[in-house]
Amino acid sequence: MSDQTFHFTLGPVQGFVAQARRTRDFWAGSFLLSWLAGAAMLAVKQQGGTIDFPSPDDGYLGWLTGKGSGDTPRQGCIPNRFKAIQCKVPGDFDPVHIEQSVRDAWRALAESVWTRDLRPHDPSADTRAIWERQIDGFWEISWALGEDNSLLDRRKNWRTHLPPVEGGVKCSMMAGWQELSGAVAPGDACLKDFWEGQRKQFPRDFDEGEHLCAIAFIKRRFVGAFAKLSATMPDGWTLHGWQLDGQMPSTLDLAAAHWVAGLDGARSEDLETLRAATENLLDGSDGGLRLLRCVRETRSEVLTRLHSSALFPHVLENRALCQNRDKVKEVRKALKILDCKTPPAPFYAILLMDGDSLGQLLQTDLQAPPKISRALNAFTSAVPELVDQHNGFLIYAGGDDVLALLPLEDALGCATAIRAVYLAAFKEAFGKEGCSTISAAVTFAHVKIPLTRLLRDSHHLLDDIAKDATGRDALAVRVVKSSGEALQWARPWLCALSVEAPEQLTITRLAERFAADESGEAADFSSKFFYRIRERFAFLNPPKGQPDAEAIFDLEQATSLLAVDYLASGVNRGLTLKIQEAEALIRPLLKQCSPVRRYTSDEDKPRRATQVMPMVPQAGIEFYQQPRLEADAALLVRFLAQKGRERS
Template sequence: MEPPVSDQYFHFTIGPVQGFVAQARRTRDFWAGSFLLSWLAGVAMAEVNRQGGKIQFPVPPKNYLDWIQGQHKGEKPPRQGAIPNRFKSTCAKVPAEFDPELVVSAIQDAWIALADHVWKGDKLDGFAASGTRAIWDRQHANFWEVSWAITDKKEETSLLDQRKNWRNHGFTQHEPGVKCMVMDGWQELSGQARPGDAEKNFWQELITSDLPGIQADLGQASSKQKERPKQLEQLCALAYVKRRFTRHFASFETTLPNSELKLKGWKLSHGMPSVSYMAAVHWLKELVKSGSDSEVENLLGLARDVSRDRVEWDTEIQCLRQAADERQWHANNPKRQLLALDGQLFFRHVQEQPQAYGYDVEKTKRFAKELGKFCNGHELPSAPSPYYAILLMDGDSLGVHMSDLDKQTAISAALNAFTGGVPDIVEKHNGCLIYAGGDDVLAILPLENALGCAAAVRVHYLKSFEAQEPKIPSTISAAVAFAHVKTPLGMVLADLHPLLDDVAKDGSGRDSVAVRVWKTSGQVLQWAQPWKIALHDGERRADGELEVETLARLFAKDGSTGSDLDGRFSNKFFFKIEERLAVLADPRLLKDKDKDKDKDKDKDKDKDRRAVPVLNYEQLLDLLAVDFWHSDTNRQRVSLARAREHIEPLLTQCQPRERVMKEGKELLPVARWKHHELAADGALLVRFLATKGMEGDGQ
């Protein structure tokens, strides 16, 4: 008699993650890529369960697999991706019969079924050129990369990493013709060899059809019916499904041919705020709250003359929804209607060059003039700040603990508690959650709320782990990018992971936050600190405020009565800080930068240059306190000693620190810090936050 076969352990991953998620021109592309990748991971988990396996790490969120299989019981449907693309299934009780290839085929079959559902739902047979279907089938059949490993040794938790190191990738087929405008290198669907060479105008016919939402999904419609739409986007098959699947997901239902696993979709909102809308959120709230219905109705009429698009009708931002609910704005209320308009209409750079955005010059000029009068009459800024934020967060060195099998149950419970609480935190901060799964968080937020949201998510993460036994000392780091709405979204997204990994984690010793600001000219500043240094008061408070936010708020108040700052931070003073630190705080600037030049000729000059003293921290603090005391009217307001007290927290944020770790205990900091050279970025970030980027080339 043969001995019973022991349990096996299945490891699995799906990609390419960055190739599918990060290639985006709109926030909606970004969200859709994350959602669909998570959905496919859920399909794989459902197939493991169907074969008798048991997912132990990470445990999928409660009821998520029920929604995927259409077995839910009235719970709120998932809105974001919530399953990491990599997981391990342990204690699969069918070791002899378990077939990993059925998991692989479930992913591919589910994707093909969804793609075919979108094709039929949009009736693409009626628009397709002769080669469109072939492009569609080729691209969907050859995109996903699936890796798996199976072992009977429970402790072999790194087996998949070893497998990935030697696996062979298939050769990607050459993609001819004109390429997709979202996913680089993939052929767009009409099949044209060169722009304008298509046998029929596939995209023009498609976007002028009566398909629901097609104009908003593929480009901005013209204000004149049947006129060629503005900014028409030509997409590959993969990007097309990302753009259009929400229109048809509620009616999606299929049985996978190889495993007979049943899948069913659910209703998804089409609303995903554009970067322009997210930048304008708080300004829009004040706009609609300030004016009467008749004033706003006048603005609405002029805005509709420019563009009748209601691309933000389904967008849900908490502060705007609360304003509408409190005042009972019904669907036909002009204020509710105004909040549905394309956010870019309100920006000066659009109003000054309307033709670049497909708008009529004279109509835009009339709207801009009336908007200016309205804002002036209600003491509002004439335009919103053109900056928004993207937040990326990730647990620190959690893999060190995940390799300990005794901790995996506690880690799974902590991550489920963490993931479950993130949506409410992001919503509370007027943001839009793109992804929350495992220890990862990705969200887009207004400039004003991003840092506070990051701090609140961190506290929630710490509490989620502290509630488990055994307690696991896990921390989380954050990367925040403040970006101008004209900065390409793909570029900002591509920079987020280096900012998180190289700056917040490696550069600051983890449990840290890093910030970059992107203006139209490129990156203008970078700032990072460990959370313990960055937070103003209460390292573990859910409503904790970063020191740079506190200083920015005081700077924005301009020392007015009622603030706890009795001196004034002037814009001129911040330029003085930048000047002082550039010359006196960086010894690298005092060294010979070109040793190949005639040394004898410049010997005396270099000697004098090296003789310039480099001030230490205390000396710089004294000097900047004097600068502050002499700026604005501060000499009449504060003593020199009080001026020094005001400057010290600002200078603290200008000295990057790095947590020093104990050997072999990576997550436990010792009671000392490694200090780096002083830099003005902390002060420049304060000025940026206070002025919302409007101090220079903000528009």
């Protein structure tokens, strides 16, 4: 019996991870998907298979067998898709056991949650029927045996998985799935009775008006049942869970992190007054701020326990949430005592990163798999510390994928640092540069925007904008305000990084120059200048609807014209800047406003574009700049400098 290659995938990935109402739901989906993929890997190894790509983290897999050591894993680190080699077929290796192991693991977890949280409340037969139908019908598992790398995709195209038909009232988190009470219509008494009972039992876990299906219920409540989980798998081995800390920073914690850290040094009595007032208003904090380094390093118990939601005006003004207006006054009074003139900016960041064209590298280099696995293991082991250093919370780092939540101030720096580690890992593994690149998408989002929508849009930003539209090895940034998308900017990494400081983005350095520094010195750019920039660009650009038309002015002429406008915007403040000095300030901004795309040597190049040289030339790669200016880069500079606050 000869060795064959076993291919396996588990999904739906986005249908499970991205449908989330809280950061905790987001994390739970990613964690559980990785845990189930780990169960599949262990099932392969139990039958004598060895994982070729990606190389599994044996430390993580040890926890699944109850033999883990050191810190318990908190983030997912195993991709949902892998292939294994050295699997004897047909006698010694049974692919069905791999699928069955995943389904048994999921059922065991589901039953643990049911036994702990639902059975004590004597649920109806309808609730149990919904639970079993959804647990059995959710996962789509595909596998194939053979050497052809396209086998798995062809197998998935059969579309043999049919989700169950769902009636009744639908889940608040997972679109299309029935909630658990079995209510036929929203006004049914059983709907209210069932979920009021859950809210009474678990007041922090279920919001008013929230109704969940079985899958969403498990995501929300599995942490409490995970530590005692033990399930026998088809090949006789035992799968385990472990003790988990289910505490997560909220989106409001992320938005407020640096603002809260800035309170360090204030009088302890005043800080305690603020903490007590916020807790009295909103029933205490869940402690999510302590997970963010900038707050944690203050070593202030009061600050780590602050209820960040009560720091935002839109929350205090919400009379449904803050019904006791006297308590709201106490919070505002405490903020005034601390001389907090400006509230936290209501924005945080979602960072999504993914390696470029690894599949192509695997197909063109037969010696690549072990090198790629070595590079990815080094990369993923470094990511958690990098995210923590940038005051963020890591959701997932596995294979060539990264997903993290960060404060607005840290997201672009974190993306830049992660890219540097990725490139270094591949250079070390292959002994040369340029073997693989990584693209990133950063979404700066208002805290009011639903997470599910943002996660879906982040994947579009990464796949369609950073990779397809910008040519890969690129960064794409989007700002989503409460009123909708405000701006979008993308650029190849090698044209976005600063020549003077390669560890920084030019756009970040420009934002620092726009913002007034701590000593109160004047900024290099005025808000008035940015406010009028769309109008100025419309004048300088080729006519609309004529993509092949030449620009009215070239970049140097546009720089001179905008330098005059810049000097008229009030930046001098009594000083006298010469036109040449103004041009020196404007030039790097306009370069970031000129769209650039990365091309491989065999791709067709645009007719009117101009080839530009990146900071580091690459063999077989060319960069072309379009003859127009886009205001979104300049508006991003203003957004970053003002941290999302609007001011004149």
